Amino acid sequence: MRTTQAARLLAAGAALTALTLLSACGGGSRHHEDEALASKAPAPVRPKGKPAPVSVLPGMPPVEDPADVYAADRPNRLSPVVKDFPSRVYVPNTNSNTVTVIDPATYRILETIPVGRQPQHVVPSWDLKTLWVNNDLGNSLTPIDPRTGRAGKPVDVHDPYNLYFTPDGKYAVVMASMDRQLVFRDAHTMKVVKSVPVSCYGVNHADFSVDGRYFIVSCEFSGEVLKVDTARMKVVAQEKLPLRGAMPQDVKLSPDGKRFYIADMAADGVWVLDGDRFTRPELLATGKGAHGLYISRDSREMYISNRGEGSISIFDFAAGRLTRKWHLPGGGSPDMGGVSADGKILWLSGRYNSEVYAIDTRTGAELARIKVGSGPHGLAVYPQPGRYSLGHTGIFR
Template sequence: MRNQSFRRAAGRLVVKAACATLACAAFAGIGATAARANNIIVLNSGEATLSLIDDKTHQVIGTVPTGKEPHHLFPTPDNSSLIVANSVSNNLLFVDPKTGKPQRWIENIEDPYQLGFSPDNKWFVTTGLRLDRLDIYHYGGAGNFTIAKRLPLSAMPSHLAFTKDSNTVFVSLQVSGEIAAVDLPTQRVLWKMKVGAAPAGLWLTPGEKYLLVGMTGADYVAVVDWRNQKVVKTIQVGKAAHNFRSMVDGRHVLVSSRVSNVISIIDEESLEKVGEINGLLPGPDDMELTADKRYLWVTFRFARQIGVIDMQTKKLIKTIPVGRSPHGIYFYDRAPVMSPNGA
């Protein structure tokens, strides 16, 4: 279902230079500790802020203003900046990936909901959930984005996954229940196919053999033979299967289920569910894994909290209050993603 704030946003809301000043002033008030830390960065979509959490104490040490409805984030190819996509404010906020300190803004990036760079870093792509389109940019480095194509994709294009050769990006279309394959060099739709109710998160298995699709409108992950445009299997997980995160062991991937409040473990070789993490708060969504693979951090969108899961015991061991509707999460010292999806 479309967010009501998306319906109310009839035009572009431009964030003026004063907004950048406000964000920097807010960060300055946090103190010198924030500037030295490797902070966990959490986007509070419902409050137009990001929370900074000290990675040692697990305490919230500050809140920084963003644009309106920040949902997702992605590091620049050189990892010097973390891009926060403000979907309703139509802009990007660049922050220091270690500290969360604001660096600069780029305006007139329309409705950036999900975002990502192609593996060869030539393309920067955003989904316009509110505007029903895919925006493809040439990326010239140093924050230089030049629009290549605004491609209509109805309805509610959501998540992305890139092939390793950077030729194709897959896009989930939540309202039509489809996934689309888009050719990046020509910026055209190669094909669309039905996969089920409200597809969201996308994940390519090792060797790009299959595309996994999280069904937010159902209780399964669809396994797609994308070369032949065919669903070959469904994997039962919790209700509202949504987003993926690699376990970085070459074999397993996690999928969050926002209604059943569980995270399932899928074997990417056998394509079976082999485990489950339960006892979670409402709305598990985005996930991030520490560099040592010991702890999984999760945003709980319906609980205004994030959680820390011990991956040895598969238990939730800590929760931390943040802002309303926490969504994207990132920290600099993290395990690699090990997938063409990127961050």
């Protein structure tokens, strides 16, 4: 008898406790009449210090490591799409209307490909299967098959100074500098989807946020930067850089995704911008004519080409400061390029010297100086590690 009564009392107490807890959590069921009790799964518990997963632009590949957007770019980690492609360096010569093809193993020129008028950049497609030569004044894109090295029939595209791809792979974004437009096109056919007029002058370079939902664009001739909503294809913010005569160039996202770096060849340094808040950026002095930005294969450093003084500054992300500067022997005009698949060589065009530089990323020593056509600009090292390309001379994630 006493056992039965005790059991009943224990059961009643348990029910009362459960009711009390339910009432304390959000005021009871009357505030959630459309929600079944216990329908929500408990929130997952993350290991201490591990970043939360990133909610990305629909259709974009998931972020492998929220703490490092370049985690897929480790040495020789080639996608199955490109693993059998021969390693080459493709150099667009803006004044010669050609692309010089270099064998990086021997530093020898293999071929010179005629293309359209004033080729500016060689850009890997989002799916990694095609290299697009941006013939700016030729109003065309010349496709190159990186498997065979053969150029295909040019595609009509007006004012293609530079070319990017949205992280979901749906659209190509043409930086139509003189047209003062961002032109969203089908990533494969290059048919126009939407033209976005801009009020700044000289749109030229860009990079995307870690979640792919927006990108930052530099405007060279008016010293401004834009913030563009990727899905809406709309400029949502615009800011004048805090330096008279600023000329912003290359744009690159930090490995942790918290800030953008914008090279400025008139400010002789790199602007550091909080892309999410889009607040006033700060200037980091690097060298005369700062122009190109490239991330090391371990995501620890950024190589900054200072075109006006023939040097490369090294920025350490963890330390938040410049640690070294490499000077090219005999000078030069290091411009745009990329890092070799194994991470050991930085390749840069010599814009005003009709040459290309191969630089040892461990010591800064010049390994080779190769004569090419006139006005070499946005060279592409290909293939490189990564799952997909966001464009330019190779922004891989």
